[in-house]
Amino acid sequence: MTSIAPRQQKNSRELVQEYINHHRVVIFSNSTCPDCVKVKNLFIQLAVEFTVIELNQMENGAALQNALEEISNQRTLPNVFINKTHLGGCDATERAHQENRLAAMLRAGEEEVTAGHPELESYDYDLVVIGGGVGGLAASKEAANLGAKVALLDFVKPSERGTTWGLGGTCVNVGCIPKKLMHQATILGHSLEDARQFGWNIGDSPVRHDWDTMRDGIQDHIAVMNRAQKDDLRSKKVTYKNSYAEFMGPHKVKCTDKYGRMQELTARYFILAPGGRPRYPDIPGAREFGITSDDLFSLPHSPGKTLVVGASYVAIESAGVLAGLGLDVTVMVRSILLRGFDQQMAEMIGDHMTKHNIKFIRPCVPTKVEKTDSGDSGLLHVTATMQDDGTEVVGEYNTVMFAVGREPCTKGLRLDTVGVKVNTQNGYIIASDEEQTTCPYVYAVGDILDGKPQLKPVAIQAGQLLAMRLFGNSKLKMDYTSVGVAVFAPLEYGTVGLSEEDAIKTYGDSNIEVYHTYFDPLEWTVPHRDENTCYAKLVCLASQKLRVVGLHVLSPNAGEITQGFALGMKLGATKADFDNLVGIHPTCAEIFTGLTKTKSSGVEVAASAC
Ligand code: FAD
Numbered sequence: 001m002t003s004i005a006p007r008q009q010k011n012s013r014e015l016v017q018e019y020i021n022h023h024r025v026v027i028f029s030n031s032t033c034p035d036c037v038k039v040k041n042l043f044i045q046l047a048v049e050f051t052v053i054e055l056n057q058m059e060n061g062a063a064l065q066n067a068l069e070e071i072s073n074q075r076t077l078p079n080v081f082i083n084k085t086h087l088g089g090c091d092a093t094e095r096a097h098q099e100n101r102l103a104a105m106l107r108a109g110e111e112e113v114t115a116g117h118p119e120l121e122s123y124d125y126d127l128v129v130i131g132g133g134v135g136g137l138a139a140s141k142e143a144a145n146l147g148a149k150v151a152l153l154d155f156v157k158p159s160e161r162g163t164t165w166g167l168g169g170t171c172v173n174v175g176c177i178p179k180k181l182m183h184q185a186t187i188l189g190h191s192l193e194d195a196r197q198f199g200w201n202i203g204d205s206p207v208r209h210d211w212d213t214m215r216d217g218i219q220d221h222i223a224v225m226n227r228a229q230k231d232d233l234r235s236k237k238v239t240y241k242n243s244y245a246e247f248m249g250p251h252k253v254k255c256t257d258k259y260g261r262m263q264e265l266t267a268r269y270f271i272l273a274p275g276g277r278p279r280y281p282d283i284p285g286a287r288e289f290g291i292t293s294d295d296l297f298s299l300p301h302s303p304g305k306t307l308v309v310g311a312s313y314v315a316i317e318s319a320g321v322l323a324g325l326g327l328d329v330t331v332m333v334r335s336i337l338l339r340g341f342d343q344q345m346a347e348m349i350g351d352h353m354t355k356h357n358i359k360f361i362r363p364c365v366p367t368k369v370e371k372t373d374s375g376d377s378g379l380l381h382v383t384a385t386m387q388d389d390g391t392e393v394v395g396e397y398n399t400v401m402f403a404v405g406r407e408p409c410t411k412g413l414r415l416d417t418v419g420v421k422v423n424t425q426n427g428y429i430i431a432s433d434e435e436q437t438t439c440p441y442v443y444a445v446g447d448i449l450d451g452k453p454q455l456k457p458v459a460i461q462a463g464q465l466l467a468m469r470l471f472g473n474s475k476l477k478m479d480y481t482s483v484g485v486a487v488f489a490p491l492e493y494g495t496v497g498l499s500e501e502d503a504i505k506t507y508g509d510s511n512i513e514v515y516h517t518y519f520d521p522l523e524w525t526v527p528h529r530d531e532n533t534c535y536a537k538l539v540c541l542a543s544q545k546l547r548v549v550g551l552h553v554l555s556p557n558a559g560e561i562t563q564g565f566a567l568g569m570k571l572g573a574t575k576a577d578f579d580n581l582v583g584i585h586p587t588c589a590e591i592f593t594g595l596t597k598t599k600s601s602g603v604e605v606a607a608s609a610c
């Protein structure tokens with residue numbers, strides 16, 4: 001927003017005309033008028049820059065208002081002009097926004113530039129988004145809100161097991177949502193164990209879990225979300241096509257629906273948000289007999305005795321969920337747990353899982369999967385090799401789940417047609433810090449971006465900000481740093497910032513001070529749940545007044561705890577800021593307001609009773 005100082009030399013009419021002629025969006029306003037505030041807030045929300053002339057604060061304000069009335073035939077304020085065209089007051093501006101005319105007026109200035117270049121004006125859409133996951137949905141809805149004509153193309157190729165799903169992408173259908181709901185099922189199971197000691201009479205026979213009931217409840221919720229996404233697109237006037245997209249040439253894609261019907265679309269801009277899909281290891285029987293996270297959450301029957309291959313997010317969370325439901329679970333780990341995370345915390349997660357009956361085989365990789373018997377009930381026979389001494393290990397399971405990473409959905413897009421480059425090592429799309437690919441009119445957001453965190457809120461925020469830059473005159477870029485994350489491994493791990501080892505690597509050992517402690521959540525004391533298991537650690541930078549550069553917590557609700565502290569870290573919080581914060585009692589989060597023991601002191605950090 002620009003505010004204009006009073007200028008006296010010209011007559012009032014000339015002055016008003018000058019404001020209108022020289023500013024893209026100009027609001028004549030009275031700083032105390034609620035409608036004027038409303039209009040200004042609307043433009044701020046749309047990230048559109050504007051010039052405001054507060055007539056009540058100007059010596060010649062009354063004269064200017066008279067001149068304004070002569071020019072616009074409107075006496076009241078606010079009085080809004082866009083690209084030299086009179087729009088009107090608050091109601092007129094809000095109506096123009098609701099009817100998508102506001103964005104068209106804002107673009108009028110740009111269209112003057114393209115006048116005489118019909119090829120630039122004849123696209124079917126302002127924006128075509130490829131991929132209907134959270135990133136693509138966020139970008140398309142934001143662009144439509146800003147008045148752009150948008151089409152969204154989403155198509156799910158069935159998994160090797162034939163699993164497919166509706167609109168919403170990985171998070172909604174086969175990622176965060178079903179995973180967190182299953183995590184909740186395991187929390188309830190643990191709570192039932194505790195319940196007796198809190199006086200609940202739930203009988204003596206063991207409480208049994210029913211897979212089908214849980215799966216149906218979760219899948220019903222997903223179906224509601226699928227429908228809500230479609231309705232939302234419709235209400236925002238985004239054209240949705242359940243079709244697979246591939247580039248045909250400059251500014252042009254072909255989309256093909258499940259019946260093989262094809263259509264070509266052109267657009268001024270494209271946003272690629274096709275995400276990724278689980279990878280299979282290249283061993284006999286993997287694709288034929290294994291499942292992935294794409295299949296797990298809608299399995300027609302309980303997976304039974306399960307081998308999970310892999311040791312990162314998906315593997316650890318899935319193993320935790322299945323064991324929490326009472327199943328016999330083994331995790332086959334190639335090297336370390338949770339690569340990229342703080343390794344002290346990763347090993348603590350591993351220890352906790354081991355105590356809760358999850359078996360680990362490490363370091364080990366499978367070499368083949370065979371079926372011992374035909375038919376659905378046949379067991380899967382897995383052969384594997386220990387990585388340290390080459391010993392062969394064998395085992396039999398009802399289900400083998402591969403969680404060995406994901407691959408980007410870039411192969412079928414024919415990106416070479418428009419010059420979009422990918423990282424040749426891994427296939428992910430290379431883009432600038434404004435998400436622009438190597439083709440100037442093609443952008444990318446979400447899991448498909450090379451080297452960026454693969455997380456739902458990251459995809460959403462990047463998508464929204466990109467749409468606001470493309471259609472709303474915003475300059476705000478996505479900040480991919482200090483993104484908090486939680487691993488829901490039945491005991492949650494929340495973290496934001498650097499791991500202890502990365503902090504040491506970045507700033508040097510002598511520059512890092514670590515404050516830490518074990519603690520026992522109050523709610524665990526009565527049922528005597530695992531003592532000295534929950535743990536909190538702050539990694540601080542000595543040379544910057546102990547600025548906190550890494551926060552780690554292993555605790556119930558660690559995700560919720562981390563979300564709040566992530567804000568403090570983004571604002572540069574120091575250890576003193578954490579100490580000055582008054583805790584909320586009795587919570588797990590309050591542990592961060594009173595950490596006194598450093599790792600370097602070697603002082604005992606076992607949980608205390610108070
Ligand atoms: P996606 O959601 O993958 O959507 C891409 C869409 O594009 C898909 O529908 C795809 O079928 C479609 N598509 C692909 N190619 C084409 C084409 N050529 N034409 C048309 N359509 C196409 N993140 C978190 O923040 N928290 C969590 O707890 C969490 N848990 C997870 C658990 C699991 C098991 C997994 C696998 C992921 C989890 N994630 C989590 C990560 C999160 O799901 C992703 O970061 C997020 O879904 C990425 O969104 P996206 O829009 O980039 O892509």
Ligand code: NDP
Pocket residue numbers: 281282309310311312313314315317333334335336338339364365366403404405406453454455485486487488
């Ligand atoms: P990752 O790429 O993070 O991890 C792959 C795992 O598989 C590693 O442990 C790797 O071992 C192992 N591996 C790879 N190849 C083989 C092989 N041939 N044999 C045996 N093991 C192998 O993938 P994920 O699928 O776990 O996660 C993908 C992304 O999804 C994450 O980056 C995350 O952003 C997102 N996600 C987020 C969640 C959350 O926020 N809670 C939850 C789940 C996913 P090694 O270390 O030896 O390479």
